[in-house]
Amino acid sequence: MCGIFGYILHRIPCTTRDVLNVLLDSLQRMEYRGYDSAGLCVDDVKSKKHIVVRSVGNISKLRERVFSGCADLDFNAQLENHEGIAHTRWATHGPPSEANCHPQASNNMEFVVVHNGIITNFMTIKQMLLEEGYHFSSDTDTEVIVVLAEHIFSKDHSISFADLAGKVMAELDGAYALLIKSVHFPGELIACKEASPLVIGLQNGKSNGTASGIANGSVMNKLFFSSDVASFLPYTQEVIFLEDGDVAHYSKGALTLYNDATPVSRTSQTVDVSPEGLCKGAYPSFMLKEIYEQPESVSRSMRDRIDFNTREVTIKEMSDGVRTTLLSARRLMLVACGTSFHSCVAARPIFEELLPNISITLENAPDLLDREPRIGSDDVCVFVSQSGETADTLMALQYCKKYEAMIVGLTNVPGSSVLRLSDFALLLNAGVEVGVASTKAYTSQVVVLTLLALFLSKENCSGNSSHSHGGSQSPIQKRRLEIIDGLAALPGALSHCLKCTNDVATKLAEELCDAKAILILGRGYDYATALEAALKVKELTYIHTEGIHCGELKHGPLALVDEHSTIVAFCPHDKFLGRSKSAIQQIKARGGRVVAITTEPDAELVSATSRCVEVPAIVDCLQGIVNVVPLQLLAHHLAVRRGLNVDCPRNLAKSVTVQ
Structure with a gap:
C-alpha cells in the first residue's frame, strides 16, 4: 500500500536538485498504489545533516514544499555521491498528518527510516523505549524502528550498520520493508525485507543494467531501492528481488547482501515491463x-x-x-x-x-x-x-x-x-x-x-484430434473446441463492445449520477460478472452497489426494490435467460427500473426494461468477459460525472500489502 524509494549515486556528478527530482518523479510513478501523504530525506552538503521534508496530500504538494519551503537546502550544490530516501504513506497507525508522514526520525535525528508494512509488536517496543527515557513524536508503528536503532547504537558505538540492522530486525515482528539512513554511517544505506516487497534496481553507468548477477561488494554507480519496479523503470530494468530476512548494506559504492548475518548472493534479472504502460x-x-x-x-x-x-x-x-x-x-x-x-x-x-x-x-x-x-x-x-x-x-x-x-x-x-x-x-x-x-x-x-x-x-478428450471440426467427439472435446473458438473471437468481440457501448454508458452515467444505490443481477456464468461490475461501481463512484445472484433476489434483496430503484441485469441468450427474465418481471412489478445487458434485445426484454444494452455474443462461458465492459465504462463515466478521482479512489490502494 505504501511506497518506499531509495536513490543512490556513486561518483556521478549531479546537483541536489537532480536528486530531489528523481526522488519525486519516482514517487509519482507509485501514486497508483494509493497514499495520503508523502515525504523524503536528503543530506545537506554543508552540514551533513539529514533534511526531512513531509507533506499531507499528493506528490505535487510535496514537490512544492521541497522547492518553495526548504530554505536549508542548496539546490545547486554539486554532488558526486548521495543516498536519498522517499515514501508515500497510506495511514494504518495514526491519521494522515505531517507528524505521521515518513521518513520518521529518531529522537536526535541520528537515524531516519521509510517503512512499508506493519510492526505488530510496536507497542511492546515503544513501552520499553519510553521506560529508557526516549520520546515519540508520531502515532506510527514506524517511529519505534529508528528510536530502537538509536538505542542499540547508544550501547555500542563500534557496531557496523549491517549488524545494527540485524539487531533491529531481530526485535521486530510483522511485515516490513525498510530503508534506513544515519548520520553515524555517512555514505551508507540499509535495506531490510520481511514479508513485504523490496526490489533493487541496478544501473552501472549504463542506460540499463545488463549484468547476469551481482557479487557481494560489487561497485555500482547507481542503485534504486523500491517496493515497486514501476518507480525506477525509466532508469533500469535490471533488478534483484530481495528475500525475506535479507539485509542489503550499501557502503561507499559497494553493495553487500546478508541473511541471518551471513553474506548471501542474489541473482539479478531483467524485468520485461514497458515504461510506456506508466503513461496515459x-x-x-x-x-x-x-x-x-x-x-x-x-x-x-x-x-x-x-x-x-x-x-x-x-x-x-x-x-x-x-x-x-x-x-x-x-x-x-x-x-x-x-x-x-x-x-x-x-x-x-x-x-x-x-x-x-x-x-x-x-x-x-x-x-x-x-x-x-x-x-x-x-x-x-x-x-x-x-x-x-x-x-x-x-x-x-x-x-x-x-x-x-x-x-x-x-x-x-x-x-x-x-x-x-x-x-x-x-x-x-x-x-x-x-x-x-x-x-x-x-x-x-x-x-x-x-x-x-x-x-x-x-x-x-477421446475421439478425433483437437483440430477436428466434425466426426466423433467426446462431450468434453466438443466443449473444449467451443471455448477455444470463443477465445479466438474474444479480442474482436471486446473491440466491438467498446465501440458500441461507450455512448450508452455515457448516457447511463448522466441518468444515474444521483443514484443512492444500484443492484446488479447475474446468474450462471454472469454471477461473477455481477459481483465484479458491482465492485467497480462502488469502488469508483461511492454509490452503494451490490452484486446479486438472480436466484437470490426473492431471498431478501427484493425488499430493497421500489419505484426509485435502479437494477442492472445481465441477460445473455443462454440457458439461464428464462429465469433471468422472470427476475426482471418481479422487479418491474414493484416499480423498479431495469437496465438489461444482453446479446439479443428481444421484444420481451425491451418491454420489461427501461433500456437494453446490446453486446456481441460469444461462447456462453466467456460471455461475462464481454458483458463486464459496459459496466467498467459506466463506473468510469459515473465517477467522472461525480467529480471523483478515477485512478485513485478514496481509501483504496492498488497493492494491498498489509492485512
Missing part, C-alpha cells in the same frame, strides 16, 4: 486507457499459449511433472481476494466442466485464513493476485504451503512474491495496470485460468 497517452485517466487496452491485453495473455489454427493449447512453462501432479490432485482450490476472487468465480464452472474428476473449490483468502481448513499434499492451490503482493493471499499461500499442497500462482507482475513462492507460476502478460480499480487484469485473469483448464483437460 491521449486518455484522461489510466483506467479508461486500460479498459480500451483489453482487446490487446487478452491477446497478449493468449500469445504463445494457444494456436487457433490447430486449436491446441500449450503452456510451455509447465513441465510434464507439474502437469501430472495437477491432474492427479484430489482437489483444486482457487484462492484470491477482491477482483481476483471474482475472476476465480468466473473460471470455476469452466474447470468443473473440463475437469470433472477433480473437485474444484473456491476460497476467499482472508476467510481461508480465519477457518484454517484441512489442506493436504494431494491438493493443488491456485493463487490469483494482480500485484502478486496481496498480503492476505500471500499468507493463505504460506498456510497451504506449510501442509505441502502444490502451489500455482497467477499474477501480472514479474518477480512478485506469489510468483517466487509458487511451485509453478503463470504471468498474465496483461501489461502494467496503474488504475486502482482493476479492469484489464480481471479479463486477463479469466482468460489465463481458462487456458489452464483447457491445457489440463487434454487427457479428458
Whole structure:
C-alpha cells in the first residue's frame, strides 16, 4: 500500500536538485498504489545533516514544499555521491498528518527510516523505549524502528550498520520493508525485507543494467531501492528481488547482501515491463486507457499459449511433472481476494466442466485464513493476485504451503512474491495496470485460468484430434473446441463492445449520477460478472452497489426494490435467460427500473426494461468477459460525472500489502 524509494549515486556528478527530482518523479510513478501523504530525506552538503521534508496530500504538494519551503537546502550544490530516501504513506497507525508522514526520525535525528508494512509488536517496543527515557513524536508503528536503532547504537558505538540492522530486525515482528539512513554511517544505506516487497534496481553507468548477477561488494554507480519496479523503470530494468530476512548494506559504492548475518548472493534479472504502460497517452485517466487496452491485453495473455489454427493449447512453462501432479490432485482450490476472487468465480464452472474428476473449490483468502481448513499434499492451490503482493493471499499461500499442497500462482507482475513462492507460476502478460480499480487484469485473469483448464483437460478428450471440426467427439472435446473458438473471437468481440457501448454508458452515467444505490443481477456464468461490475461501481463512484445472484433476489434483496430503484441485469441468450427474465418481471412489478445487458434485445426484454444494452455474443462461458465492459465504462463515466478521482479512489490502494 505504501511506497518506499531509495536513490543512490556513486561518483556521478549531479546537483541536489537532480536528486530531489528523481526522488519525486519516482514517487509519482507509485501514486497508483494509493497514499495520503508523502515525504523524503536528503543530506545537506554543508552540514551533513539529514533534511526531512513531509507533506499531507499528493506528490505535487510535496514537490512544492521541497522547492518553495526548504530554505536549508542548496539546490545547486554539486554532488558526486548521495543516498536519498522517499515514501508515500497510506495511514494504518495514526491519521494522515505531517507528524505521521515518513521518513520518521529518531529522537536526535541520528537515524531516519521509510517503512512499508506493519510492526505488530510496536507497542511492546515503544513501552520499553519510553521506560529508557526516549520520546515519540508520531502515532506510527514506524517511529519505534529508528528510536530502537538509536538505542542499540547508544550501547555500542563500534557496531557496523549491517549488524545494527540485524539487531533491529531481530526485535521486530510483522511485515516490513525498510530503508534506513544515519548520520553515524555517512555514505551508507540499509535495506531490510520481511514479508513485504523490496526490489533493487541496478544501473552501472549504463542506460540499463545488463549484468547476469551481482557479487557481494560489487561497485555500482547507481542503485534504486523500491517496493515497486514501476518507480525506477525509466532508469533500469535490471533488478534483484530481495528475500525475506535479507539485509542489503550499501557502503561507499559497494553493495553487500546478508541473511541471518551471513553474506548471501542474489541473482539479478531483467524485468520485461514497458515504461510506456506508466503513461496515459491521449486518455484522461489510466483506467479508461486500460479498459480500451483489453482487446490487446487478452491477446497478449493468449500469445504463445494457444494456436487457433490447430486449436491446441500449450503452456510451455509447465513441465510434464507439474502437469501430472495437477491432474492427479484430489482437489483444486482457487484462492484470491477482491477482483481476483471474482475472476476465480468466473473460471470455476469452466474447470468443473473440463475437469470433472477433480473437485474444484473456491476460497476467499482472508476467510481461508480465519477457518484454517484441512489442506493436504494431494491438493493443488491456485493463487490469483494482480500485484502478486496481496498480503492476505500471500499468507493463505504460506498456510497451504506449510501442509505441502502444490502451489500455482497467477499474477501480472514479474518477480512478485506469489510468483517466487509458487511451485509453478503463470504471468498474465496483461501489461502494467496503474488504475486502482482493476479492469484489464480481471479479463486477463479469466482468460489465463481458462487456458489452464483447457491445457489440463487434454487427457479428458477421446475421439478425433483437437483440430477436428466434425466426426466423433467426446462431450468434453466438443466443449473444449467451443471455448477455444470463443477465445479466438474474444479480442474482436471486446473491440466491438467498446465501440458500441461507450455512448450508452455515457448516457447511463448522466441518468444515474444521483443514484443512492444500484443492484446488479447475474446468474450462471454472469454471477461473477455481477459481483465484479458491482465492485467497480462502488469502488469508483461511492454509490452503494451490490452484486446479486438472480436466484437470490426473492431471498431478501427484493425488499430493497421500489419505484426509485435502479437494477442492472445481465441477460445473455443462454440457458439461464428464462429465469433471468422472470427476475426482471418481479422487479418491474414493484416499480423498479431495469437496465438489461444482453446479446439479443428481444421484444420481451425491451418491454420489461427501461433500456437494453446490446453486446456481441460469444461462447456462453466467456460471455461475462464481454458483458463486464459496459459496466467498467459506466463506473468510469459515473465517477467522472461525480467529480471523483478515477485512478485513485478514496481509501483504496492498488497493492494491498498489509492485512
